[in-house]
Amino acid sequence: MTGPWALLLQVAEPAELSKQMSVFQAAMLGIVQGLTEFLPISSTAHLKVVPVALGWGDPGVAFTAVIQLGSIAAILWYFWDDLTQVTVKMVQAAKRSDYASPDFRVGLGIFLGTLPIVICGLLIKALVPDFDNSPLRNSSTIAQMSIIMALLLAGAEWLGKRKRNFNDLDLRDGVGMGFAQALSLIPGVSRSGSTLTAGLFLGLERAAAARFSFLLGIPAITLAGLVELKNMFDAGTSSVGWLPLIVGTLVSAIASYISIDWLLRFLKQRSTWVFVWYRLAFGVAILAAIATGRMQNI
Template identity: 60%
Template sequence: MMGAETHINLFQAVILGMVQGLTEFIPISSTAHLKVVPVLLGWGDPGVSFSAAIQLGSIAAVIWYFWEDLTTLGISAFQALRRQKFDDKDLRVVLGIFLGTVPIVVLGLLLKFVAAEFYDNTLRSLASISIVSIVMGLLLGLAERIGSRKRNFDQLTLTDGVLMGMAEAMALIPGASRSGTTITAGLFMGLERGTAARFSFLLGIPAITLAGLVELKDLLESLGSPGSNTEILPLVGGLVSAVVFSYVAIAWLIRFLQTQNTWIFVWYRLGFGLLILGAIFAHFIPNA
């Protein structure tokens, strides 16, 4: 069973914001690290609501980083619609993001309102997170091995948006990683590494925003109530920390993938998953 959520102070919130920021856009799973790191530090589980709420900091960072791209895409797509130029490349990207967001929204609603207990007590267990991390590491390695990496951003299609959106929906399983599933899918579909990462970040904006706003609403309603594990100052501290470190991670990964492959993330995911499984079996940490 999942452990009880614990009180988060300002220092812990800033550290967790750093963890969120550094792992949201790198394909190693922010959800897994937000669950594992505080447990290893003896802080307990910060909870789904706090973790999802500070994701809004990552959204602020990705909008900040891609602001010029977003405005260009938005203006070009609107103009293409007015002129009925449905083959416009920017319109294809925008429609791809819209269609790609549908699967994660539908599956997310099902998990929240139909299978919430299964999600909290089973999928968010450390053992489950570790196994998923290992499986996704193997899939990323396979995609790196067989992907052709021939298509760039201008060659994206609506089908790419739908397929990457379906992959993104699988990231609702803790440990899978939203950027990990989408970048892996992009490599399987023959996209260049940088293109896969860039489209992954843009595709994630609606999904992470919606998830963060839903959980933030619940979290704000609970602030100050008996049994609440979060206060407003730590929440703000976590959000600011997430903005700063998310921006750093985005800028680093974009530059990294322009010249390097993804094997470092494959080996990290395998090592991370095996280490946590070993710690559970050795009773060093609970399978909470």
């Protein structure tokens, strides 16, 4: 077997991340983060599986969340005009009591849609303090969730009516996609994948669902990155190092911007089937590697 799947199926010795992550490793993980954060294929899954498959070990939740700040910088840059318009017009609509305003609905939808992932995240922190080492983060769970979400995305492609555009968004979309976003706390689900799938089931056009998915993700990704950045400050950076962390974040920002622009253009003309097949292949390859002993289930 040749190509990327051959790399995944190569023998990966069990290992923890080295005491000092190299700049090269950080840059590579920044590319992985940036290219997969906004594509419906799960950045968390790839950030866990790719370094494990390469024998680098698991970079951990903290590193993963911090380099997401690069992704949030990219999305703020890309959607700055949209965010400014929604914020200003939402305030203006509230002053006029014009609650039917499209911008007010989008803004309120983002707020309400953020609550489920915040509440679930706090519950996980409180009830599962060692979530970083939880079975929910092992490679087999990631593979299974990748396959399940591929099937759900396929169902959304088949059943979604795709008759409503971005201006037709309402609170139902915000709440529905918000609950779907909360599922992304399980590695392998994919925040963008779960919200895009929910949007298609709710009858949104592909590009409209992706655009709202990006806007909805801004608070969640920002909060996760800031919380873990604080934790890393408190714990120190001996396991990563500041230079690799900075490099990984900058590379993540550039790759994220490219992936956002590409996906929006892609979904205006094409379906999500390429991501369905990719997720199926990704999940099956991981399970095959684990079953044959070529990859550790960590």
